[in-house]
Amino acid sequence: MAESLILERGVILAPDLQASVDRFARALIVPSRLLALHPRKRGPVGDAAALAPAITLCVVPAFEGFVEDFFATVLYRQGQSFAQIVKKVNLSNPDLAEFEALVHREFPHFKGQIGRDFKVDVWLPQPPEKATFFAEHSLTWDQVRRDAKGWM
Incomplete structure (x- = not known):
């Protein structure tokens, strides 16, 4: 291969x-x-x-x-x-936004398809008064793209 x-x-x-x-x-x-x-x-x-x-x-x-x-x-x-x-x-x-922009620029026919029906499950810390330390949350494409900008 x-x-x-x-x-x-x-x-x-x-x-x-x-x-x-x-x-x-x-x-x-x-x-x-x-x-x-x-x-x-x-x-x-x-x-x-x-x-x-x-x-x-x-x-x-x-x-x-x-x-x-x-x-x-x-x-x-x-x-x-x-x-x-x-x-x-x-x-x-x-970051994901740059990846998405490059896809849109090079392959315009994919413009409406990136992030559609997307979700990712993550564990997020809870406020101190909650019984559990982490709780599962689902993030949309827009949330993931926004959060990815923070660590790149």
Whole structure:
């Protein structure tokens, strides 16, 4: 299986979009394992205090790599030159809004489809008077896009 441009017997194999997604999923293995280490209880977290920054430092570059890899692959498969790809995919710490804007600019027919019927379940801290420390909430695309701007 060709994950990138490979010269094999004089033939350049086209990159696969699924390979971009698979690399992103592999890059998220470490942060998901770090998240599993968190005690998720009230009171001081002790050694687990280092987990949040460690998870963030793993996820941010993984997302940046995914966005660049995904768009470079799509643009290459459209037949654009390497110079055109570099010019369009010159991103530094893109957030979801930048990802969405790039999709809208390069693929206008997807404009109304991004974020439609989207929700993600997250655990959010509760006020101190609540019995449980974390509660599950569902976020819409607009909420996730807004929140993503805060950590990029």
